[in-house]
Amino acid sequence: MYKILLVDDHTLVRNGFRLILESHEQLSIVGEAGDGVEALELLDKSETPDLIITDLKMKEMSGITLIHKVKVKYPEIDVAVLSMIEDNNTVAEAFRAGAVGFLSKNSDYDELVQGIFNILQGKRYISMEIGLSLLDHFQLNSPIYIDKEAIFHRYDISERELTVLELISRGFTNAEIADQIFLSKRTVEGHRQQLIDKTKTKNTADLVRFAFENKLLQ
Structure with missing residues (x-):
């Protein structure tokens, strides 16, 4: 059973994503947080997850800052981004911070689930839409x-x-x-x-x- 912590400042998003993930018997949501500060507090006093899935833009602590802090204090925990923000610089910044995956909130159900299982199995993953954007950027800027x-x-x-x-x-x-x-x-x-x-x-x-x-x- 894989244990997941969800971090997003929108309760509806967390609830929807919980429904998606818990439809799979191999996945268990062990906690939810509305921002990075709350997520770190949960990590200090609750069950250690295998994967944290976090949004980027949150009030108290951004997703990028959360990734940095998690990788320093809990290097064994993987962190993936789930966000509407998909510009190339942000994607690169997330991976530099230590993220192992970047999932688009525009992804369909199958791609989201496939991406999460790839990450849980030790692979890196970028949603198709984001990967194509990176490829376009590479083609335009690096002939x-x-x-x-x-x-x-x-x-x-x-x-x-x-x-x-x-x-x-x-x-x-x-x-x-x-x-x-x-x-x-x-x-x-x-x-x-x-x-x-x-x-x-x-x-x-x-x-x-x-x-x-x-x-x-x-």
């Missing part, structure tokens, strides 16, 4: 020559798969990609899965992150 032949050889990725990867990174669905490159939707789904298998990533969001970090795309 780098990519040796595609070296990429093909290193990851055994075909030119067709790289084309599919580029379209995935731009947010196109399988059906939209199929229309653009004149393939069946099933074939595109196969290429997507092959890319995930070859790069040893867990899902599409992780694939986009991998492409960003390993410069698979220009």
